[in-house]
Amino acid sequence: MDLQIALMLGQDGVVNGAIYALMALALVLVFSVTRIIFIPQGEFVSYAALSMAALQTGHLPAVIWMVVGLALITLIVEGWRQLRGLQVDWKATLVWTVLFPLLAAGLIFGLRPSSQWGQALAVLALITPMGPLLYRLTFRPLAHTTVLMLLIVSVALHGVMVGLGLFFFGAEGSRTTPFLDARWDLGGLPVTGQSVVVLVATALLLVVMYLFFERSIVGKALRATAINRVGARLMGVPTELAGDLSFALAALIGAICGILIAPITTIYYDTGFLIGLKGFVAGIIGGLASYPMAVVGALVVGQLESFSSFWASAFKEVLVFTFIIPVLWWFSLRTHHVEDEE
Template sequence: MTWDVALILGIDGLANGAVYLLAGLGLVLIFSVTRVVFVPFGDVAAFSALSLAAFEQGRRPATISLVLTLAALAVIAEVVSLVRRGEAARIPRAILGWGLLPALPCALAWAVAGHEVPHALFIVTAILLVVPITPLVARLALQPIADASVLVLLIASLALHFLLSGLGLLFFGPEGSRTAPLAEGGLTLPGGFNVSGQVLLMLAAAVVLSGLFFLAFERTAIGKALRATAVNRVGARLVGIRPARTALLAYTFSSLLAGLIGVLVAPVTTMYYDSGFLIGLKAFVAAIIGGLVSYPLTALGAIAVGIVESFGSFWSGALKDVIVFSLLIPVLMLRSAMTRHPEEEVEEIDQ
């Protein structure tokens, strides 16, 4: 391997790492607030990419039908829950929140599909269209078991992935799509190396969004409420913070991140209904490196995953995923060695 090849692979790894960074932030946000390892994160990103591709082809995206179906089911579930608790007066509010609000981006998508509008409007609409998916899915499947163990929540989240993957096949079909580049031109580095505008956009998006997340958590009341819930759910409830509401915010923000990831990766790879699974899985590796709690370590883990994947594809394209997932072994061994286990504490007390 020459230095030229290493530089090209390094740039490609940074671009992949930027995507995994954003996905890892979403996964850590959801887990820290709700204790849910949200496996279907990548599926939402794939739906965003397929929605943008449908807009560019002059078709109405099937995401509209998917969101409206989930919204109708969420409204029914919420109404039934309110009636059982004797809170029928809150039904209009439930219909507004779980039915009408998710329908707004669907109405926007229906209006712009098939018309000559600025491409930026297609991008924004594709992102907004998938934002309701994660909160709606969480309301239907995860909120009723919010107090269950982490293992039960993980099993439910895995089942949700297979459900969304099947719905993706049903609504979108098996065909893949790729969208037009979001940025033209590029940057020429010393030595004659060209970095495409799309790669620069992915890197810039990761840096800017990471900075915005930091500012939001440090400077805003919503960010502080999310942090408080992540640190101590009981303590947050005692000071007036509702974990159910912060969980809804976490799902919404993560869904927004997934939508952004979808439109960023759609121009550089052909996206299918199930293409998001590997994106989410590799982001999960980055999140594990961060212990599912540390955003800076997750960012470093994402960059490491991207670079390892890039160089691994050079050495063996068939084994690149195996090489990436093998990173989990030393990380888990190191964390196990550094973590005090309850059995060890009991033994110390007995002695």
């Protein structure tokens, strides 16, 4: 390996690490607010990328019928809860079940966006409501159960979403056109425009998320829920709405990841699973609690994957996932046992 190859591998590691950083942030956000290890996070990536590819080829993204179905079922469930005398936040419910599906349908059926940015906006409007809809239907009824039970439900939901992805998009892979079709040669190091787009978009999203959690009331409410759910509820924070919002942000981040990486690599219906798992490894490095450490862990995972693909390409996935073992061993030495109720 010479210096040029090392620089190329390092560049690939940084680009991959940027995607894994976004995935790790989404997983940490969902877990800290709801205690859910959200295994299907990668499916948002696959759904978004393949929906974007469908729009670019002039086809209707079939996943829109899944969103409509989830919205109708959610409306029925919320109406049933209202009849049982339970409190229902109809404003938030109508946002996720009516406003966003109508926005996505209007963009896709009405405007039929031909520009790449318009297609990306339509995909974001299509994928984002899937998060809170799935949360309300599958996880909210089990909000007070154990973390293990929530994990089992998450794994089952992943299997369902992968099967639906195969049904909606087929087994063939797709790739979209890059947002910036340019190439530069920096001292012998080839740099593509799409790689720059990925890094810039990731940096901007990280800044926006930092400002959201540090400066906005809603972001501070999410942080309060993550720190102490009972205390936040006693202070008037609607914790169920916090779950909706955390899943919406996770779906939005997953959709952005899918749109960003679709021009770089061919996406299949099950590609998101591996991407989500690598984001999970990065999140574990941050203890599923620290956002900065999750970002650092994602960059480490990206570099490890890139260089291991050069030295031992057949074992690169094994090396990446094995990396979680020493991390967990280190955490086990430094932390004390805490009861689940705490």
